[in-house]
Amino acid sequence: MRGRVCGDFGIKAFNHKVREERPRRSRRNLFLGLTAGVAFALFSRHAFAQVTSERLVNSAKEPQNWMTYSGDYSGKRFSLLTQINTGNAPAMVAKWVYQTGATGKLETSPLVVDGILYATAQDDRAFALDARTGRPIWMYQRQIPSDIRPCCGHVNRGLAILGDKVFLGTLDAHVIALDAKTGAVIWDVVAADYQKGYSFTVAPLAVKGQIVLGVSGGEYGVRGFIDAYDAATGERKWRFYTVPGPGEPGHESWEGDSWKVGGAPAWNTGTYDPSTNQIFWPTGNPAPSNRGEGRAGDNLYSNSLLALNAETGKLNWYFQFTKHDEHDWDATQVPVIIDVPSVSATGIDTTTWAGGKHLIAQADRNGFFYVIDRTNGKLISANAYGKTTWSDAKDADGRPVANRNASPTLEGHTVCPGALGATNFMAPTYDPQTGLFYVTARDQCDIFSTAPQPYEAGHAFYGSAYFPSEEAEPYRGFLKAIDPATGEVKWKFEHTSPTWSGVLSTAGGLVFSGDAEGNFIAFDAASLKPLWHFQMGGAVYAPPMAFAVDGKEYVAIAAGSAVYAFGLP
Amino acid sequence: MSGRWWTLLAVACLSLAAAADDRNPLAGDAKAAKAGEYEFRINCALCHGLGARGGGRGPDLTRAVKKHTHSDADMFQVISNGIPGTAMPANGTNGQGVGMTDEEIWQIITYIRSQEVKAPAKPLGNAAHGKELFYGDGNCSMCHMIEGRGGRLGPDLTSTGGSRTREAIIDSVRDPSRRLAWGLSESTKEFPQEYESVTVVTADGKQIKGVTLNEDNFSVQIMDAGEHIHLLDKATLRSFQKSRVSAMPKYDADVLSDKDLEDIVAFLVSVGAK
Numbered sequence: 106m107r108g109r110v111c112g113d114f115g116i117k118a119f120n121h122k123v124r125e126e127r128p129r130r131s132r133r134n135l136f137l138g139l140t141a142g143v144a145f146a147l148f149s150r151h152a153f154a155q156v157t158s159e160r161l162v163n164s165a166k167e168p169q170n171w172m173t174y175s176g177d178y179s180g181k182r183f184s185l186l187t188q189i190n191t192g193n194a195p196a197m198v199a200k201w202v203y204q205t206g207a208t209g210k211l212e213t214s215p216l217v218v219d220g221i222l223y224a225t226a227q228d229d230r231a232f233a234l235d236a237r238t239g240r241p242i243w244m245y246q247r248q249i250p251s252d253i254r255p256c257c258g259h260v261n262r263g264l265a266i267l268g269d270k271v272f273l274g275t276l277d278a279h280v281i282a283l284d285a286k287t288g289a290v291i292w293d294v295v296a297a298d299y300q301k302g303y304s305f306t307v308a309p310l311a312v313k314g315q316i317v318l319g320v321s322g323g324e325y326g327v328r329g330f331i332d333a334y335d336a337a338t339g340e341r342k343w344r345f346y347t348v349p350g351p352g353e354p355g356h357e358s359w360e361g362d363s364w365k366v367g368g369a370p371a372w373n374t375g376t377y378d379p380s381t382n383q384i385f386w387p388t389g390n391p392a393p394s395n396r397g398e399g400r401a402g403d404n405l406y407s408n409s410l411l412a413l414n415a416e417t418g419k420l421n422w423y424f425q426f427t428k429h430d431e432h433d434w435d436a437t438q439v440p441v442i443i444d445v446p447s448v449s450a451t452g453i454d455t456t457t458w459a460g461g462k463h464l465i466a467q468a469d470r471n472g473f474f475y476v477i478d479r480t481n482g483k484l485i486s487a488n489a490y491g492k493t494t495w496s497d498a499k500d501a502d503g504r505p506v507a508n509r510n511a512s513p514t515l516e517g518h519t520v521c522p523g524a525l526g527a528t529n530f531m532a533p534t535y536d537p538q539t540g541l542f543y544v545t546a547r548d549q550c551d552i553f554s555t556a557p558q559p560y561e562a563g564h565a566f567y568g569s570a571y572f573p574s575e576e577a578e579p580y581r582g583f584l585k586a587i588d589p590a591t592g593e594v595k596w597k598f599e600h601t602s603p604t605w606s607g608v609l610s611t612a613g614g615l616v617f618s619g620d621a622e623g624n625f626i627a628f629d630a631a632s633l634k635p636l637w638h639f640q641m642g643g644a645v646y647a648p649p650m651a652f653a654v655d656g657k658e659y660v661a662i663a664a665g666s667a668v669y670a671f672g673l674p
Numbered sequence: 675m676s677g678r679w680w681t682l683l684a685v686a687c688l689s690l691a692a693a694a695d696d697r698n699p700l701a702g703d704a705k706a707a708k709a710g711e712y713e714f715r716i717n718c719a720l721c722h723g724l725g726a727r728g729g730g731r732g733p734d735l736t737r738a739v740k741k742h743t744h745s746d747a748d749m750f751q752v753i754s755n756g757i758p759g760t761a762m763p764a765n766g767t768n769g770q771g772v773g774m775t776d777e778e779i780w781q782i783i784t785y786i787r788s789q790e791v792k793a794p795a796k797p798l799g800n801a802a803h804g805k806e807l808f809y810g811d812g813n814c815s816m817c818h819m820i821e822g823r824g825g826r827l828g829p830d831l832t833s834t835g836g837s838r839t840r841e842a843i844i845d846s847v848r849d850p851s852r853r854l855a856w857g858l859s860e861s862t863k864e865f866p867q868e869y870e871s872v873t874v875v876t877a878d879g880k881q882i883k884g885v886t887l888n889e890d891n892f893s894v895q896i897m898d899a900g901e902h903i904h905l906l907d908k909a910t911l912r913s914f915q916k917s918r919v920s921a922m923p924k925y926d927a928d929v930l931s932d933k934d935l936e937d938i939v940a941f942l943v944s945v946g947a948k
Binding site: 579 | 766
């Protein structure tokens with residue numbers, strides 16, 4: 106085993122050949138230097154080396170590995186690998202399939218470190234595979250209580266890795282550390298009471314020796330939080346309550362005692378900016394999710410982007426996408442850190458990017474694409490990227506505001522996007538080569554009808570029901586490429602039906618995504634023209650990622666009940 | 675086997691027996707029915723409609739005779755575990771609703787039972803005449819099958835009378851395009867295939883018209899009016915046109931009288947109730 110890992114670097118003719126085959130791009134120069142610099146790292150493998158915080162910060166130096174949920178701290182879900190590219194993508198083949206045995210929605214985003222792939226499946230399964238073959242090295246499944254109450258399936262979106270451990274947030278609201286070599290439980294701590302509707306489905310993020318994750322349960326009237334645990338011991342280092350308590354700023358944005366069951370979960374993985382030591386973490390809907398009566402006010406910090414000090418969990422700034430939400434529009438979409446290159450050679454016209462160059466962008470569930478100055482949380486632009494009817498005006502800051510007809514009524518009325526949103530948890534990608542932000546989107550409208558419920562611990566707490574609006578049928582699903590400089594949808598690919606797949610971009614000029622009918626598709630990033638596809642036999646609810654082992658690039662994605670890896674013949 | 679194991683087994687069997695005999699502890703409780711109404715809206719109304727009268731997607735639950743459930747215990751089991759091979763999902767897995775506790779399921783059953791009395795007891799039409807029309811002058815059986823007899827182009831209607839409301843059936847006959855029927859439903863997919871009409875022109879100029887059996891981004895499976903199945907790659911087609919105008923003609927009142935339609939509904943209901 107060790108011989109295999111340390112042996113043959115397999116450099117061969119790979120780099121030269123690949124560069125010749127790649128189409129020339131105006132912004133390629135930026136990456137050639139980087140790619141050359143990492144060529145050695147690409148093929149050397151740190152055989153079972155510890156995954157240090159430094160390695161996570163410098164993940165661009167080892168593009169063969171995929172060490173965090175989004176591939177790096179910026180949330181771009183962009184791979185620097187170029188072996189699979191627009192020239193040879195049509196020749197891609199399936200390399201292996203791993204059957205998890207789980208049923209339901211497989212939402213996992215695998216990690217790969219030094220030839221081993223780590224991923225999760227429903228009911229808190231975790232496993233490690235030989236990333237070349239898909240053969241399991243260890244498997245773990247938590248014994249979860251029968252009365253857990255996750256809102257939307259027994260799902261999990263993945264692991265974090267740090268040191269020699271991987272970390273899992275569980276459906277019964279524990280955080281556990283597993284030995285990366287064996288899957289043995291190293292520590293197990295309780296974060297909250299699952300019987301009150303708290304659970305974890307998020308892939309945690311390892312930041313500076315801490316394991317950061319946010320809770321699920323916005324449909325149960327939880328009081329949302331983001332936690333950080335010492336990776337070595339499991340000791341909780343800080344907790345940020347996403348609903349402020351009495352005396353805290355923002356508490357006045359809740360009517361009466363409504364804050365106690367205010368929701369604002371934080372169930373998707375945030376991003377991290379090492380240069381300012383800030384974690385950017387998005388939050389979800391206020392509770393009850395579809396009824397505003399009884400919780401008058403903006404309901405901070407629901408549906409917001411939070412900038413937290415990574416060491417203390419203290420709030421630096423926030424931006425609220427949807428104030429006083431009544432449509433279940435969790436803002437739990439990956440906030441992507443974008444640094445606008447100042448070099449004009451990149452082809453991006455920076456003059457249109459008013460307000461600063463250190464940005465964070467989010468395609469929000471409410472149908473607007475937001476670009477924010479991440480140094481201070483100020484909005485730079487907000488533009489609709491899909492069908493929206495809830496807002497036709499903006500406030501002084503440029504933030505879309507709800508129109509009077511947006512609230513649910515007893516008899517129900519139609520609002521777009523529907524409750525599932527213009528997008529949802531599906532991970533987007535930002536490709537620095539094209540300068541475009543790619544996101545899975547849907548046009549669907551719902552009828553929102555009130556159904557008042559009293560709060561009862563551990564019980565569903567919606568306040569309204571929603572039904573697909575026939576007026577808007579059939580619902581349309583897209584992969585859209587948004588230009589963050591203008592907010593304009595530059596390219597779109599319309600799927601046969603809406604998909605829940607995430608999106609990956611690579612330095613090979615490719616964008617990868619899946620569809621609801623089970624296809625895994627490679628697109629030309631410059632046009633969203635499909636170049637290749639493979640029918641996996643099950644719908645996709647997960648994002649793709651890329652890695653390399655033994656000098657060979659792979660692209661992996663979960664679909665149906667299985668994890669698939671693809672590569673060149 | 676040790677004595678302890680026997681004890682455990684006995685306890686397990688007893689619990690199962692108890693579950694099978696379960697009667698609704700909330701039966702007839704008006705307050706529980708009200709709570710059940712809200713639970714129903716959140717968890718069930720997406721398909722079964724507000725008021726449980728069927729949304730055109732899911733069965734009308736106000737009918738006293740149901741296809742899959744007779745006792746409250748049956749209903750509890752169906753709500754908990756779903757019905758394999760149908761669109762009815764297990765509790766908590768439908769992507770709408772967070773799932774229900776046992777108590778909430780009993781509340782919903784109480785609510786459904788409270789609605790049942792409001793359903794008309796008997797179909798209004800003559801089922802025997804409806805059967806004649808279905809297989810004869812109505813031309814329904816050219817495209818629809820009932821209990822193994824009839825055509826294949828449209829949905830099999832054997833269970834339709836047991837699951838759809840009278841109003842939904844009438845609506846489908848009078849205006850088939852208003853709401854296209856659902857076809858194949860795949861286990862992992864969010865949306866089922868609909869009976870969309872499709873016209874394609876192949877690379878060699880051949881035109882094929884029919885309904886989509888299934889479709890993805892790259893391929894389509896079509897049945898034409900002659901019941902031939904065509905397996906086609908979209909990239910090779912000269913043209914590919916889908917339409918949400920149903921392949922089924924509109925049966926206006928001058929083609930099919932209200933009385934005759936009522937008779938056909940009665941026939942469908944008589945078969946569906948089996």
